[in-house]
Amino acid sequence: MQGWIKLHRELLNKPIWLESTPEQKSILVTLLMMANHKEKEWEWKGQKFKAEPGQFVTSLEKIAFKSGKGVSMQNVRTAIKRFERYNFLTNKSTNKNRLITIVNWEIYQDVENEPNKQSNKQLTSNQQAVNKQLTTNKNVKNDNKKDKNNSRKQVYDDTSIYYQLAVYFFDQIKNNNPEHKQPNFQTWADDIRKIIELDKRTAEQVQYLMRWVQQDEFEMVNVLSPSKLRKRFDSLVMKVKREQPSKVTPITKHKEKQYNYGF
Incomplete structure (x- = not known):
């Protein structure tokens, strides 16, 4: 050539x-x-x-x-x-x-x-x-007006931490309801990005709440998406503080350990 x-x-x-x-x-x-x-x-x-x-x-x-x-x-x-x-x-x-x-x-x-x-x-x-x-492509658009100065909708591959957390949350939901409909993981990943990038939460905190809500008898039927998790994040943290935190398996391949979640 x-x-x-x-x-x-x-x-x-x-x-x-x-x-x-x-x-x-x-x-x-x-x-x-x-x-x-x-x-x-x-x-x-x-x-x-x-x-x-x-x-x-x-x-x-x-x-x-x-x-x-x-x-x-x-x-x-x-x-x-x-x-x-x-x-x-x-x-x-x-x-x-x-x-x-x-x-x-x-x-x-x-x-x-x-x-x-x-x-x-x-x-x-x-x-x-x-x-x-x-x-220009159908997967790359501007976010809504609320986040237009700080975010943009992206395409996430399966190596992205946001995409991995989306899959992780869906797996937690399926543990309680195997028939739960599979979501749009791109939309979920983008909502998780907003939680981490815009709301300044850590990935470990997000993962912890994802597991916790699906172990709570009340929240497991009310928090079924990252957008709902984001909306109620502060109130969920208050509930967690009233209970003894449990250990969460990290998404990474490192040995399981107890995190300081910063709640």
Whole structure:
């Protein structure tokens, strides 16, 4: 492969970059560099195949190798799923290979339309399209007016502490009611983020209350979501103070221990 790609500085301010791990950032740039600039045709076992600009056929193993030392196939698998949620790419897989398509590749990687060949109007139009591509998808919106100065709705992968706490709370609820309907974990994770980031609670305090409310005969039927937990947090803490705190298993893999929850 030869040539170059455009990497816009605006990417530094976008959630797809800010919320990515170092491994995911390496994978993102690698995918851009692996994509075909021009239409490519080839023949294999007598059958013709064609890839459009922005597309390429590859494998998880090949992406991991090209992404560099420290990037595993599981890192690649998680990154691709995450980038799909951001509408950055589409992914069609077979038993051996997969077809990756960078969404709207031609908008910000078109080689034939360099800035010095464009009018100022066209350049501005293209830049706006780039910004829109990097920011717009159905999972990234502004929070409600109450939290608009301090928060934004994000996409959380399964390694996020907010997402893990959402799953943990659901598991506690299911212990009491196995038929409880599965929630939208993205919405739950965002509510938990607000508790921690905006209300300045610790993850350990949140986890403690999640377990405690599902062990309390009254609260187990009244606090069935992080939003309700947030709304009643202070009153629940007052109830906890009147009772002997119990030990909670941390989400992390560390040995179970007694936390100072700060209540």
